[in-house]
Amino acid sequence: MASLEHAHPFEASLADIDPEISAAIDSELARQRSTLDLVASESVPPRAVLEAQGSILTAKYADGYPGQRTYDTCEWIDEIESLAIGRAKAVFGAGHANVQPYSGASANAAVLHALCEPGDVVLGFDFAHGGHPTQCDKETFAGRYYRAFAYHVRRGDRLVDMDEVEMLARAHRPKVLFAGWSCYTRHLDFARFREIADEVGAALVVDMAHFAGLVAAKVHPDPVPFADACTMTVHKTLGGARGGAILCRAELAERVDAAVYPGEQGCPLPHVIAAKAVTFKLAGTEAFRERMRRTLEGARAIAEALVEAEERTGASVVTGGTDVHQLLVDLAPSGREAWATLRRLNEIGISANAVSLAYDRLAEPACSGLRFGATALASRGFDREQFGEVGRIVADALANGGEDPDGSLAGRVAELTSEMSLYRYLD
Numbered sequence: 168m169a170s171l172e173h174a175h176p177f178e179a180s181l182a183d184i185d186p187e188i189s190a191a192i193d194s195e196l197a198r199q200r201s202t203l204d205l206v207a208s209e210s211v212p213p214r215a216v217l218e219a220q221g222s223i224l225t226a227k228y229a230d231g232y233p234g235q236r237t238y239d240t241c242e243w244i245d246e247i248e249s250l251a252i253g254r255a256k257a258v259f260g261a262g263h264a265n266v267q268p269y270s271g272a273s274a275n276a277a278v279l280h281a282l283c284e285p286g287d288v289v290l291g292f293d294f295a296h297g298g299h300p301t302q303c304d305k306e307t308f309a310g311r312y313y314r315a316f317a318y319h320v321r322r323g324d325r326l327v328d329m330d331e332v333e334m335l336a337r338a339h340r341p342k343v344l345f346a347g348w349s350c351y352t353r354h355l356d357f358a359r360f361r362e363i364a365d366e367v368g369a370a371l372v373v374d375m376a377h378f379a380g381l382v383a384a385k386v387h388p389d390p391v392p393f394a395d396a397c398t399m400t401v402h403k404t405l406g407g408a409r410g411g412a413i414l415c416r417a418e419l420a421e422r423v424d425a426a427v428y429p430g431e432q433g434c435p436l437p438h439v440i441a442a443k444a445v446t447f448k449l450a451g452t453e454a455f456r457e458r459m460r461r462t463l464e465g466a467r468a469i470a471e472a473l474v475e476a477e478e479r480t481g482a483s484v485v486t487g488g489t490d491v492h493q494l495l496v497d498l499a500p501s502g503r504e505a506w507a508t509l510r511r512l513n514e515i516g517i518s519a520n521a522v523s524l525a526y527d528r529l530a531e532p533a534c535s536g537l538r539f540g541a542t543a544l545a546s547r548g549f550d551r552e553q554f555g556e557v558g559r560i561v562a563d564a565l566a567n568g569g570e571d572p573d574g575s576l577a578g579r580v581a582e583l584t585s586e587m588s589l590y591r592y593l594d
């Protein structure tokens with residue numbers, strides 16, 4: 168504290184300048200360290216990504232693209248953005264990449280801006296059935312500025328109803344057909360989506376916000392050859408910088424770039440673009456592929472533990488398992504509500520998501536679904552065996568409605584979190 172008087176305010180540390188924010192960050196670090204993070208959209212950003220994202224690049228204005236800026240002195244930003252673009256194209260085998268979208272939502276807005284006129288028809292995956300609101304929800308730009316229609320999962324097997332996709336596409340002839348999900352655990356049939364898009368003259372946009380890391384690691388079917396454009400986040404399974412990106416066929420490069428800037432955004436975030444470049448570099452390494460394989464193994468191990476415990480827990484694993492980094496659990500057979508259950512899981516040190524499931528018997532905000540993902544714990548180093556124990560802890564908790572009267576579940580969580588350090592370099 169005393170140093171505030173001596174140091175120039177620009178050189179004083181965060182702890183000196185702003186003890187409240189600094190203490191809150193320290194508390195959040197302690198929370199992350201002591202929590203089993205099963206939030207499927209979260210990961211652990213590598214130190215190199217955090218260094219780039221917290222760097223002096225934050226100062227720079229650089230509207231435009233490499234070689235075509237409306238500001239001078241952008242030579243280093245050009246270098247950084249060109250590296251990010253080249254690495255994204257290489258990792259995904261894409262014709263063109265735009266690394267400026269501020270988020271996955273901004274990437275979807277920009278793609279619609281690039282491929283549609285206001286009022287054009289868009290067909291996306293219903294939010295309540297596993298899609299993302301920015302594909303066709305009435306509350307978002309997708310539903311406000313476009314004529315948006317939604318497809319669903321089948322009641323029986325909870326898989327995307329491709330016959331409905333085809334029927335809606337024929338009936339409404341969308342300009343953009345979205346394929347991609349937030350709450351779904353099986354592979355999509357990209358070839359069938361492509362056929363349907365071709366039949367009705369739609370552009371196929373694969374919203375791979377959740378599974379981009381799996382695609383980069385080649386442990387998931389590759390949508391890039393089928394899609395006109397792919398949108399993604401860089402911080403979910405890719406595990407890096409906080410933001411979005413777009414891949415597209417080379418012929419669409421100009422339209423996509425113009426839609427991002429100046430269409431939807433102002434100046435890009437140079438510090439975040441640098442961190443994206445680092446993320447794409449790491450995504451091309453064997454260490455990353457190993458982590459993604461371990462992520463899939465982890466999700467499967469948790470799913471297996473929960474399937475085994477179904478009679479005890481009264482909670483069923485949706486579709487009986489998973490092909491990806493996350494799984495969905497339906498609490499309906501147990502009669503329990505997801506938010507109440509999640510709060511009890513939080514108390515023993517587990518974080519996850521309460522979600523509405525397709526055909527949920529409860530009305531929002533109450534819901535029956537829990538979503539568990541393995542990305543963050545795999546980034547933290549968890550192996551198959553540890554994921555098995557995570558699954559057994561979750562199963563034991565669900566069998567008890569989340570209650571932990573003797574503290575033994577919290578003890579098992581603490582054992583795992585203390586065994587597996589997090590951000591050790593910050594000590």
Ligand SMILES: *Cc1c(COP(=O)(O)O)cnc(C)c1O
Nearest residue numbers: 270271272299348349376377400
């Ligand atoms: C997370 C997500 C988004 C939005 O990404 P943000 O960075 O949170 O804006 C878009 N689409 C899908 C399918 C997602 O899962």
